[in-house]
Amino acid sequence: PPPVTVPPSPVTPPARVLTPESMNPAIRRVEYAVRGPIVTRALEIEQELKKGLPKPFTEVIKANIGDAHAMGQQPITFLRQVTALCLCPELMKDESIPSDAKERAQRLLSACGGHSVGAYSASPGVQMVRENVARYIERRDGVPATADDIFLSTGASDAIVNILKLLVSGEGSQRTGVLIPIPQYPLYSAALAELEAVQVNYYLAEERCWALDVAELRRALAEGRQRCCPRVLCIINPGNPTGQVQSRECIEDVIKFAYEERLFLMADEVYQDNIYAEGSAFHSFKKVLMEMGPPYSAEVELASFHSISKGFMGECGLRGGYVEVVNMNPEVKAQLAKLVSVRLCPPVLGQLILDTVMDPPKPGEPSYERFQAEKEAVLGALAEKARLTQEIFNQTPGIHCNPVQGAMYSFPRIELPPKALAAAKVLGQAPDMFFCMRLLEETGICVVPGSGFGQKEGTFHFRMTILPPTEKLKILLEKLSTFYTKFVKEFS
Amino acid sequence: PPPVTVPPSPVTPPARVLTPESMNPAIRRVEYAVRGPIVTRALEIEQELKKGLPKPFTEVIKANIGDAHAMGQQPITFLRQVTALCLCPELMKDESIPSDAKERAQRLLSACGGHSVGAYSASPGVQMVRENVARYIERRDGVPATADDIFLSTGASDAIVNILKLLVSGEGSQRTGVLIPIPQYPLYSAALAELEAVQVNYYLAEERCWALDVAELRRALAEGRQRCCPRVLCIINPGNPTGQVQSRECIEDVIKFAYEERLFLMADEVYQDNIYAEGSAFHSFKKVLMEMGPPYSAEVELASFHSISKGFMGECGLRGGYVEVVNMNPEVKAQLAKLVSVRLCPPVLGQLILDTVMDPPKPGEPSYERFQAEKEAVLGALAEKARLTQEIFNQTPGIHCNPVQGAMYSFPRIELPPKALAAAKVLGQAPDMFFCMRLLEETGICVVPGSGFGQKEGTFHFRMTILPPTEKLKILLEKLSTFYTKFVKEFS
Numbered sequence: 001p002p003p004v005t006v007p008p009s010p011v012t013p014p015a016r017v018l019t020p021e022s023m024n025p026a027i028r029r030v031e032y033a034v035r036g037p038i039v040t041r042a043l044e045i046e047q048e049l050k051k052g053l054p055k056p057f058t059e060v061i062k063a064n065i066g067d068a069h070a071m072g073q074q075p076i077t078f079l080r081q082v083t084a085l086c087l088c089p090e091l092m093k094d095e096s097i098p099s100d101a102k103e104r105a106q107r108l109l110s111a112c113g114g115h116s117v118g119a120y121s122a123s124p125g126v127q128m129v130r131e132n133v134a135r136y137i138e139r140r141d142g143v144p145a146t147a148d149d150i151f152l153s154t155g156a157s158d159a160i161v162n163i164l165k166l167l168v169s170g171e172g173s174q175r176t177g178v179l180i181p182i183p184q185y186p187l188y189s190a191a192l193a194e195l196e197a198v199q200v201n202y203y204l205a206e207e208r209c210w211a212l213d214v215a216e217l218r219r220a221l222a223e224g225r226q227r228c229c230p231r232v233l234c235i236i237n238p239g240n241p242t243g244q245v246q247s248r249e250c251i252e253d254v255i256k257f258a259y260e261e262r263l264f265l266m267a268d269e270v271y272q273d274n275i276y277a278e279g280s281a282f283h284s285f286k287k288v289l290m291e292m293g294p295p296y297s298a299e300v301e302l303a304s305f306h307s308i309s310k311g312f313m314g315e316c317g318l319r320g321g322y323v324e325v326v327n328m329n330p331e332v333k334a335q336l337a338k339l340v341s342v343r344l345c346p347p348v349l350g351q352l353i354l355d356t357v358m359d360p361p362k363p364g365e366p367s368y369e370r371f372q373a374e375k376e377a378v379l380g381a382l383a384e385k386a387r388l389t390q391e392i393f394n395q396t397p398g399i400h401c402n403p404v405q406g407a408m409y410s411f412p413r414i415e416l417p418p419k420a421l422a423a424a425k426v427l428g429q430a431p432d433m434f435f436c437m438r439l440l441e442e443t444g445i446c447v448v449p450g451s452g453f454g455q456k457e458g459t460f461h462f463r464m465t466i467l468p469p470t471e472k473l474k475i476l477l478e479k480l481s482t483f484y485t486k487f488v489k490e491f492s
Numbered sequence: 493p494p495p496v497t498v499p500p501s502p503v504t505p506p507a508r509v510l511t512p513e514s515m516n517p518a519i520r521r522v523e524y525a526v527r528g529p530i531v532t533r534a535l536e537i538e539q540e541l542k543k544g545l546p547k548p549f550t551e552v553i554k555a556n557i558g559d560a561h562a563m564g565q566q567p568i569t570f571l572r573q574v575t576a577l578c579l580c581p582e583l584m585k586d587e588s589i590p591s592d593a594k595e596r597a598q599r600l601l602s603a604c605g606g607h608s609v610g611a612y613s614a615s616p617g618v619q620m621v622r623e624n625v626a627r628y629i630e631r632r633d634g635v636p637a638t639a640d641d642i643f644l645s646t647g648a649s650d651a652i653v654n655i656l657k658l659l660v661s662g663e664g665s666q667r668t669g670v671l672i673p674i675p676q677y678p679l680y681s682a683a684l685a686e687l688e689a690v691q692v693n694y695y696l697a698e699e700r701c702w703a704l705d706v707a708e709l710r711r712a713l714a715e716g717r718q719r720c721c722p723r724v725l726c727i728i729n730p731g732n733p734t735g736q737v738q739s740r741e742c743i744e745d746v747i748k749f750a751y752e753e754r755l756f757l758m759a760d761e762v763y764q765d766n767i768y769a770e771g772s773a774f775h776s777f778k779k780v781l782m783e784m785g786p787p788y789s790a791e792v793e794l795a796s797f798h799s800i801s802k803g804f805m806g807e808c809g810l811r812g813g814y815v816e817v818v819n820m821n822p823e824v825k826a827q828l829a830k831l832v833s834v835r836l837c838p839p840v841l842g843q844l845i846l847d848t849v850m851d852p853p854k855p856g857e858p859s860y861e862r863f864q865a866e867k868e869a870v871l872g873a874l875a876e877k878a879r880l881t882q883e884i885f886n887q888t889p890g891i892h893c894n895p896v897q898g899a900m901y902s903f904p905r906i907e908l909p910p911k912a913l914a915a916a917k918v919l920g921q922a923p924d925m926f927f928c929m930r931l932l933e934e935t936g937i938c939v940v941p942g943s944g945f946g947q948k949e950g951t952f953h954f955r956m957t958i959l960p961p962t963e964k965l966k967i968l969l970e971k972l973s974t975f976y977t978k979f980v981k982e983f984s
Contacts, residue, residue, distance in 0.1 A: 017659075017723050017756040017793055020823040024661045027831055035615060035833035043614075067612045070605030080580040087841075088576035090569070094586050113562030118807040120559045122535075123527060154646055154811070157835055165686075167509075169516050190834045194657075231509050264509040301509055315610040317840035319646070319811075331512040339519055341527035342682045343649055347839040348809035349579075 029193040033186050033452020034065050038436055042446040057444035061476060063464045064446045066240075066408045068314030068378075071467040076313050076374050078367045079356045082108070083349050086117050098366035108352050117348045123341040125152025125322070126348070129355045133322055136358035141287035145324065151336065152322045152354065154346045156270050156307040159323035161191045162339060163303045166332060167232050167264060168197045177230035179220055179263070181212070183411060183453035183461070185240040200224035203456060206413065209402050210244035214253045221261060233263040238271040238282070238406030241453050241463035243386075245280040245405040251288045258300055265302040270321070273311035276383035277405035286326055302326040308353050310408065312378040320350025382408070385466040385473050392477040398488055399481065409463050411450065414484060416460050420491035432460040438487060443479050521685040525678050525944020526557055530928055534938040549936035553968060555956045556938045558732075558900045560806030560870075563959040568805050568866050570859045571848045574600070575841050578609050590858035600844050609840045615833040617644025617814070618840070621847045625814055628850035633779035637816065643828065644814045644846065646838045648762050648799040651815035653683045654831060655795045658824060659724050659756060660689045669722035671712055673704070675903060675945035675953070677732040677760070692716035695948060698905065701894050702736035706745045713753060725755040730763040730774070730898030733945050733955040735878075737772040737897040743780045750792055757794045762813070765803035768875035769897035778818055794818040800845050802900065804870040812842025874900070877958040877965050884966070888973040890980055901955050903942065906976060908952050912983035924952040930979060935971050 020028070039062070046060050062070065069075065081097050085105035092102055111128040113119030124130065130147035137145035153159035168176045177198040180188045192199045202220035204210040212235070224230040235254060237246045258265050267285035275282050286304055290297050307321035325333060360375075361367040386404035393401035393412045401412035416431050424434035432449035440446050450461025468476055512520070531554070538552050554562065561567065573589050577597035584594055603620040605611030616622065622639035629637035645651035660668045669690040672680045684691045694712035696702040704727070716722040727746060729738045738746075750757050759777035767774050778796055782789050800812040817825060852867075853859040878896035885893035885904045893904035908923050916926035924941035932938050942953025960968055 015791060016819070016821050017754055018824050019821050020827070022661060022723075023658050023824055023827060027657055027827060030831060030834060032830065032834045035836070065612065067605060068610075069608035070611035072606055075608060075610050077582070081582075084576040084580035084583060087579065088572040090573075090588065091576060091583060091586060093588075094583060096582065096585070112809070113559060114564055116561035116567060117809045118560070118567050118805075119562035120557065120808045154839070155836065165519055166515050169514060187834060194834075231514075262509055299507060313610075316612045317604070317609045317837065319837075319839040327508070329508050329511050332510050332515055335512070335515060335519060338524065339522060342522060342524045342679060342686075344527070344647065345809065345811075347646070347811040347842060349841055350839060 026194055026196050030190045031186065031193070031452070032190045033448050036448075036452060038433070038440060038446060038448060039064055041437065042440060045440065045444070055444065056442055060440075060444045060446060061468065061472075062446045063468065063476065064448045066310060066465055066467065067316055068408075068467050069316070071465070072469050073314050073378060073467065074374070075315070076371065078361055078371045079313060079315065079353050081367075082356050083352050086112075086349070086352055100361055100365045100367050104356065108355060112348065117352065119348075121345040121348050121351060123343075123345050124337060125150070125346060126351050126355075129351050129358075132355050132359045133324075137286065137324060141284055141290065143287060143290040145286075149325050149328070149333075150322055151325070151340060152320070152346045152351050153340075154321070154343075154350065155309060155316075155319045156268065156305040156321040156323075157187050158319075158346070159303075159305055159321055160187060160266065160268065162336065163266060163323060163325075164191050164195055164197065164232070165339065166336060168195045170229055173228060175228045176232065177224045177228035178232040178234060179217065179224065179230055180234045181236060181239070181242075183241050183450065183455055185236060185268070186452055188234055189454070198224070198228035198230075200228070200230050201454065204239070204242055204244070206402065206456070206459070209405070210239055210242040212246060212250055212254065214257050217254070217257055231262075231264055232266060233258055234266045234268065235285070236268040237285075238274060240268070240271065240407050241409045241411040241448075243402065243404040243407045243409055243411065245275055245277065245282065248283045248288060251283055251285060252292060255285070255289055255292060255296055255300055259296050265300060267302060267304045269304055270307040270310050271407040272306065273379070274382065274408060275406045276386040277403055280405045282406070286324065289326065299327060301328060303328075308350060308357055311357070312375045313353070313357055314378075315350075315353050318350040318353050319347050320354045322354065381470060382466060385470055386410075388470070388474060389464075389466050389477060392474070392481060396481040396484060399484060404466060408465050408467060410466060411453070411461050411463050413459055413461050415488075417488055417491045420487070423491065432462060435460070435487065436462055439480065439483055443483050445476060445480055445483075447480075518686055518688050522682045523678065523685070523944070524682045525940050528940075528944060530925070530932060530938060530940060531556055533929065534932060537932065537936070547936065548934055552932075552936045552938060553960065553964075554938045555960065555968065556940045558802060558957055558959065559808055560900075560959050561808070563957070564961050565806050565870060565959065566866070567807070568863065570853055570863045571805060571807065571845050573859075574848050575844050578604075578841070578844055592853055592857045592859050596848065600847060604840065609844065611840075613837040613840050613843060615835075615837050616829060617642070617838060618843050618847075621843050621850075624847050624851045625816075629776075629778065629816060633776055633782065635779060635782040637778075641817050641820070641825075642814055643817070643832060644812070644838045644843050645832075646813070646835075646842065647801060647808075647811045648760065648797040648813040648815075649679050650811075650838070651795075651797055651813055652679060652758065652760065654828065655758060655815060655817075656683050656687055656689065656724070657831065658828060660687045662721055665720060667720045668724065669716045669720035670724040670726060671709065671716065671722055671755070672726045673728060673731070673734075675733050675942065675947055677728055678944055680726055681946070690716070690720035690722075692720070692722050693946065696731070696734055696736070698894065698948070698951070701897070702731055702734040704738060704742055704746065706749050709746070709749055723754075723756055724758060725750055726758045726760065727777070728760040729777075730766060732760070732763065732899050733901045733903040733940075735894065735896040735899045735901055735903065737767055737769065737774065740775045740780060743775055743777060744784060747777070747781055747784060747788055747792055751788050757792060759794060759796045761796055762799040762802050763899040764798065765871070766874060766900060767898045768878040769895055772897045774898070778816065781818065791819060793820060795820075800842060800849055803849070804867045805845070805849055806870075807842075807845050810842040810845050811839050812846045814846065873962060874958060877962055878902075880962070880966060881956075881958050881969060884969040884973060888976060891973065891976060896958060900957050900959060902958060903945075903953050903955050905951055905953050907980075909980055909983045912979070915983065924954060927952070927979065928954055931972065931975055935975050937968060937972055937975075939972075
């Protein structure tokens, strides 16, 4: 985005201290499309519906954000039982709660200050939870992990921003540059704007199912080096908003590239449990890095992020997550520990939910079967909805949707007729924003324009979650396809 | 603190991308004494005790942080019942939970997306909770408040940093300066270091019970104007670490000063329920501002902060709080709404606890009596411990402790003999850090040196919470006084 220049101060002092002109220009430049103008309008329309204003629909469907519970997904019982007991230990005597949930709650409370979730935890998180995260990573990857490298966080966003904060330095052409995928999850562009780091775009190959290509990384790096000092490479796998799952070979190539070019790797792996396509599998950057052996395993610096907001649990509102740092300089790690201490600690209940996800009920334990059944039901339904999305969209001429191999979103490309582009221009809107606004006004469906994530010049997309219940999603996809066809006709 | 200069890059590139030399120098400058080196050492000693290393004490007592539950304070039952039900609605059938807690839980769930605390809330918080905060402020102040001006947050710290972020701009001598009290709560100095804003110190008058003096504000402002553009004035009332409660007259003077000098006011009022001294009362900046009438009430910009971590509830681990903005430019308010949207939402359970605090059980409701009894027990005990602290410290020659009128800390001044200063110098420690470290090693008592909060040159203090249970606190205070006397003798 072009830098916003601060207008000169008016001759007479403004009435207020804090004005649009005097405020922090870096904050002005921040954009976050997932909760941007389209969502503001969606909330207004909801109010209008409540007031009885006539609309061609009866409800707003917010397919703009990966918010599973808001779309009706049920919480996993074991997670909620454990945390409810931690909040209110009086309920231990309730006979409807299974004994393993009670034992877990007791164990977690014994790790909390004063046996209360109301006490601050240690700033990097409750030690027992950090240990359980390390054990989870070891089981996942088959390589060692240590609690010392795990920092719990207020959702993954918090951890991502903290790692970026450490990495930003230098002025002018020496300012830290950060390579991010396009399309990207707009937390990255927002954080870089706020931290005044330089965004360096590398493009995913839509024609090859949003593959990440090292030649393109090389091009982007060379471009970035002309205006800043690129030191960080961000990868989102499985992709958000693009839904691709990276192959092991691709991850190896990226690691070699990072090693050769001396880039710090940030691997956003919050969708690691959300893999749907046959033949796709999640490979963590940590596992691949360690299995590659020296010099890579000893020298490439990596931060890998995870969250309780996605996967099968979808506990967005609890705000939990973690970062594992690999090969981080010990002094810098101490600086990270200091930095997180200023905010005291991540929300303790988010940490405890994370514990139950990292260390779920085992076969034979009272909660095991219910837990497994609930988890499989969620993941099975998501896989079905991923398939359905791609299928229905691709039946519509002008809409092109890559397979949703993982994550929670489709990111279809839409062809827009020249007259629509002209109409958007008149309104000063991006063409896909114009399309999405019209879609919202006429159908109540709220999706996010591709321009909010970035896309190749001249292409148009939108991001839509696959989260609504299957039957509702089907209707939604058909409504959307019908609207698209009508829209194209209107502007042809 | 003196600026840390970044050393020049070595001739051969360092092995790692992120090193102490290459990292963000602003983050290196951050300090946060409340969880600083003394706490690191306290945690080590706890491990040493566990391993059976012989020590002259059997447990570490962490009086370094306002963490009520960790010190044994019991949670307020109603708050926990409501939130446990919200987490696990299956428990609605539990007969031990009173009906008003169940009704509140139902009402709160109906305000959550998909009736689940696992859904993201709106970024400024659950609308119903914001409304209840506004009603609470109206009852407290007797002047109107609106939910539109309330932004819920991840503890007060989060909100304070967000408001500061908006206010920081300019370069060199035009860089935003922020006036903060000395002694201060070190979140302020840490946030200013990170945001590269200029810290401008004004000193509280220890000899007049840490009073805030407008003449001193004027001196500090003039000093600040020589090196930056002071635009913000932070006040902590009741004081942290100093425990004073400001008079209404003093608040009026501060508001007039802010009006005349065009300063944005930030009022940290998280201890508003913690008032103990006879004759002291809490006056909110909002109330005083509004009652002063025009031009003040229409023009002075104010942000007031509150938290669920303090008061009678002490729910630090839940991470909840809010800021009310007054007279904020509407466009800037929209920018604030955008800024908070990037982090999606504050932890939902913290928001729900806040709701129960803002709108507690009313007379006649089933939970009323238990709620009142628990609340009064906590506040009554704190008042007694505040009195006790002052009394015991002042019996010891060389220790001078102002009355703890409010908040949760004493901040006694200690005289240190010249030989102790010399011994500290040899170790490269601040003299009060030297004292506090010795205290920790010999008694297991962990308090924070005054140098972590700032103090007048040549004076020495420490901050200690009044939170341990009364009998334990008494022993603690006596142990500390005895140690001090021994320490002075040793270095005389």
